Amino acid sequence: MELISPFDFVKRSVLAVQDYTHLSLRSLVNMFRKPFYMADAIQQADLIGVGSLPIVVLTGMFTGIVLALNTSKTLEQFGSLSLTGRLVSFSMVRELGPVLTSLMVAGRNSSGMASELGSMKVTEQIDAMRALGTDPFKKLVTPRVVATVFMMFFLTIISDLVGLVGGWIISFFMLGLDSTQYWNSAYQVLKYNDVITGLVKPLVFGFIIATVGCYYGMTTKGGTQGVGRSTTQAVVVASVLILFVDAVLTQLFITLS
Amino acid sequence: MPLFEEDDKSIDTVHKAIIFEDVSISFEDSPVLDGVSFELRRGETKVVLGVAGSGKSTILKLCLGLLQPDRGRIYVLGHDITTMSEEELFDLRSKVGIVFQESALFDSLTVRDNVAFRLMEEHLPESEVEKRVRESLSFVELEEAIDKFPAELSGGMRRRVGIARAIITQPEVLLYDSPTGGLDPITSTTIIELIMKQRDVFKTSALMVTHRLQDGFTLAGHYYDPASKHMKPSDGKPSLDIRTSFMILREGKAVFEGSAHELGQVQDPYIKEYIS
Numbered sequence: 001m002e003l004i005s006p007f008d009f010v011k012r013s014v015l016a017v018q019d020y021t022h023l024s025l026r027s028l029v030n031m032f033r034k035p036f037y038m039a040d041a042i043q044q045a046d047l048i049g050v051g052s053l054p055i056v057v058l059t060g061m062f063t064g065i066v067l068a069l070n071t072s073k074t075l076e077q078f079g080s081l082s083l084t085g086r087l088v089s090f091s092m093v094r095e096l097g098p099v100l101t102s103l104m105v106a107g108r109n110s111s112g113m114a115s116e117l118g119s120m121k122v123t124e125q126i127d128a129m130r131a132l133g134t135d136p137f138k139k140l141v142t143p144r145v146v147a148t149v150f151m152m153f154f155l156t157i158i159s160d161l162v163g164l165v166g167g168w169i170i171s172f173f174m175l176g177l178d179s180t181q182y183w184n185s186a187y188q189v190l191k192y193n194d195v196i197t198g199l200v201k202p203l204v205f206g207f208i209i210a211t212v213g214c215y216y217g218m219t220t221k222g223g224t225q226g227v228g229r230s231t232t233q234a235v236v237v238a239s240v241l242i243l244f245v246d247a248v249l250t251q252l253f254i255t256l257s
Numbered sequence: 258m259p260l261f262e263e264d265d266k267s268i269d270t271v272h273k274a275i276i277f278e279d280v281s282i283s284f285e286d287s288p289v290l291d292g293v294s295f296e297l298r299r300g301e302t303k304v305v306l307g308v309a310g311s312g313k314s315t316i317l318k319l320c321l322g323l324l325q326p327d328r329g330r331i332y333v334l335g336h337d338i339t340t341m342s343e344e345e346l347f348d349l350r351s352k353v354g355i356v357f358q359e360s361a362l363f364d365s366l367t368v369r370d371n372v373a374f375r376l377m378e379e380h381l382p383e384s385e386v387e388k389r390v391r392e393s394l395s396f397v398e399l400e401e402a403i404d405k406f407p408a409e410l411s412g413g414m415r416r417r418v419g420i421a422r423a424i425i426t427q428p429e430v431l432l433y434d435s436p437t438g439g440l441d442p443i444t445s446t447t448i449i450e451l452i453m454k455q456r457d458v459f460k461t462s463a464l465m466v467t468h469r470l471q472d473g474f475t476l477a478g479h480y481y482d483p484a485s486k487h488m489k490p491s492d493g494k495p496s497l498d499i500r501t502s503f504m505i506l507r508e509g510k511a512v513f514e515g516s517a518h519e520l521g522q523v524q525d526p527y528i529k530e531y532i533s
Contacts (some may be wrong), residue, residue, distance in 0.1 A: 035378075120363075128361035131321050132375045132422075133350045135343070 019219065023141065024211045030135075030142040041143035048109050048141040048144075049151030053158070059104050060159035063096050064166025072175050082181055083165055085211040088167030089186035093198040095159035099246050102205035105152060110213035113144055114234035117217025118227040126218065141218070145210040153199065154204030160198065201249055205242050212238040270530070273332075274430050274462035275301050275320055280329035281509075282315060286469065289315050292329070292510040297430075300500055302456050302463040304473035307506035313466040314358065316506075317432045320347040321353060334429055351375065354423030355432040360415040362407040362422070368394070369403045372422045393421040397451055414446035420451055424459075431455060433465040437472055449475050450488050457481040457503075470532055477501040477517035505531065 004012070071087045117140060120126050128135045164186055171177040216234040220226045275297040278494045286412055290312045297303050298519050306458040307313050318324045322338045336349055362371050369376070372393055376386045394400045406413055416436055423431060433452060439447035449472050455461050458478055467473065479488040503520050505513040505528055513520065513528050520532060 042483050123359065123364070124357050124361035125363055127318070128355075128357055128363070130323055130347075131350055131353075131355045131357075132378070133347045134374075134378050135347060 016219075019210070020215045023137070023215050023218065024207075026137050026215070027141045027145040027211060030138045031146060033138070035138065036152035037139055037143045041146045044143050045146035045151050045178050046160075047112075048105070048147050049155060052105050052108055052151070052155060055108060056155045056159050057103050057162050059100050060097065060162035061094075061166040062244065063100055063159075064092060064163030064168075065170055067091055067096070067163070068167040068170035068175070070078035071179065072170070081175060083185065084167065084171050084177060085164075085182040085184070086189040088171075089164060090189050091196065092160050092163040092167075093190055094194045095198075095246075095250070097163060098156050098198055098201035098205060099242065101156045101159040102152065102202060102209065103239055103240045105148070105155065106208075106209045106212075106242060107235055109148065110209050110234040110238040111231045113210065113213030114216040114220070115227055115231045117214060118220030118230040121218060121220045122223050122226060136218070141214045144214055145207060148210035149203055152202040152209070156198065156202035180212075184241065193253065197249070197253045199226065200253075204245060204249065208241050208245060209238050213242060259411055272298055272299075273532045274334060275464065276332040277316075277319075278330040278332075279280070280319065280322060280326045280331060282312075282319065282326045282328075288509050289328070290319075293506070293509070293511050294329075295466060295511060296512055297462055297506055298500070299429075299462050300460045302452070302465060302476060302501045304476060304503050305466045305506065306470060306473060308468065308531075309375065309396060311506040311507055312448060312509045314434050316468055317355060317434050319324075320430075320432055321350055322357060344367060351426060352428050353430045353432065354426070354428035356416070356419040356434060357523075358434040358438055360407070360419040362415055362418055364407050366406075367403070368399070368405050368407070368410070368418050371418060372425055375426055389425055390421075394418075395423040396424065396454070397421045411444075413440050413447065413516060416440065416444075416448055417451065419488070420455075422427065424455060424461075427459065427461075429462065430463050431463040433463060433467075434465055434533050436465065437467065437469055445469070445472065446475070450481065452476065453479060453488050458483065473501070473503055474517060477503075 031052075067088045068084055072081060074083050075081050075083055075087070117126070120129075126136050126140075129139065167186070168179065168182050171182045172179055213234045216230040216237070220230040222229070273296050277293055277295050280290055280293045293312070293316070295303070305313050306318060315324065319326055320333055320338075322333075322341065322343075326339060329339070333349060334352055338346060338349065360387070362368075363374065366374070369387075369390055372389045375387045376389060381389075391400060392459065394403060397420050399414060399417050399421065402410060402414060402418070407418070410418065420436070427439060436448050436452065437479070439502065440448065440478055452463065452465065454475055456463060456476070465472070465476070476487075478491055480491045481487075482489045502516055503513065505520075507527060515523075520528070523529065523532075
């Protein structure tokens with residue numbers, strides 16, 4: 001493994017942040033500049049959104065089930081089993097729905113974007129696109145960012161809903177709770193601020209997933225080995241960034257409320 | 258953007274397609290090109306020779322603005338591309354075609370979509386796109402592969418699709434990056450014949466980077482005969498107006514520039530060894 005001096009490491013890191021910021025800003029600006037690649041965005045929305053649906057549904061379902069199972073044990077000790085719906089709903093909508101959905105989509109799509117664009121980079125297809133007069137940022141990056149942000153919003157709503165259904169299955173069939181009571185408590189606990197928090201987070205996380213995946217793809221070097229490295233790095237960085245930004249956003253929304 | 262500023266009046270854009278003026282570029286502190294200057298006249302084909310790592314492919318990428326030089330000026334079709342933004346370069350690139358070393362075809366698109374890429378980006382009517390794609394593929398004699406994907410083609414066929422994609426807009430300048438690299442001798446001759454056909458039929462200016470000396474000499478010593486649809490030796494006939502010149506790069510510097518005849522006469526020991 002190549003050894004680099006601390007100065008070079010800092011220099012490379014700062015350059016990487018600069019390049020990532022540039023790519024992110026460019027992807028945003030390109031949303032308002034012609035040409036618009038609507039067909040590419042719809043294709044990506046299908047790949048990212050519809051393609052991620054099974055994994056998101058499964059994650060949501062099992063998270064809801066596990067939440068209900070774990071919280072019911074504690075709540076039972078205090079004779080408050082009827083609060084299961086409240087706990088599942090609050091946790092899913094505010095926190096676990098957005099974060100777990102994003103981590104799943106990051107694992108599936110950040111890696112996909114990094115490997116696809118990385119392969120194009122090392123086989124000079126990105127250069128060929130530029131040489132043919134097409135801006136690869138507009139053609140490849142912006143449609144992926146738009147599609148991911150758009151689809152993350154709906155995937156999170158589906159995940160929240162399926163999680164609540166998972167909690168209801170446990171509450172109704174195993175804990176013997178009344179369905180109406182479960183859904184009423186699940187609905188009543190949610191405040192305007194919780195819903196907003198749960199719907200803003202996936203938009204930001206979607207942006208992180210797409211931009212990190214595209215950044216590592218577009219900066220891939222070193223042949224097929226480089227593609228593998230970019231793919232791994234994209235998933236790791238996207239996941240860590242999601243968790244970090246989640247903490248920041250949670251604190252921000254608490255402060256605002 | 259105006260073609261030339263006041264101080265650029267000395268630049269001859271009528272007769273010259275590409276001008277390099279003292280161009281230097283380094284990658285991670287190691288110089289790749291060091292003060293390279295040359296001119297490509299309109300209608301001329303310049304064969305750029307040199308060992309691996311001498312900066313040949315870098316010259317092509319600089320011509321398209323895919324890389325920016327550290328120093329010097331590059332004029333392409335009258336535009337100083339060293340001062341142009343990426344957005345401005347996209348328009349200019351429609352007049353310059355490039356055939357990449359490994360073809361760089363879009364592997365998720367069919368041959369039709371690869372060749373039609375530029376036209377589809379310009380939103381031309383489908384019938385017009387289909388007509389021009391077939392014309393372009395017919396030029397490289399590969400019409401039957403129109404619905405295939407790049408992975409289904411041989412190396413030579415991919416190279417020919419790359420040429421079809423580059424010429425579909427009839428660019429004023431063509432750049433070939435090792436077009437015969439890694440190909441068998443028969444396929445290499447087919448590719449050289451296509452480059453010759455483009456030179457002699459459409460009079461396109463071209464830069465051809467290669468490390469195969471015989472490709473350059475074949476281009477310099479033959480002409481394309483439209484009647485027989487094959488190349489024929491020119492036997493030094495001046496009336497055929499074959500404009501092929503050579504440039505040799507060594508460690509980022511241009512150490513020779515001239516005709517095939519001049520290359521044969523040169524006394525420099527490095528060049529003599531290179532061409533022997």
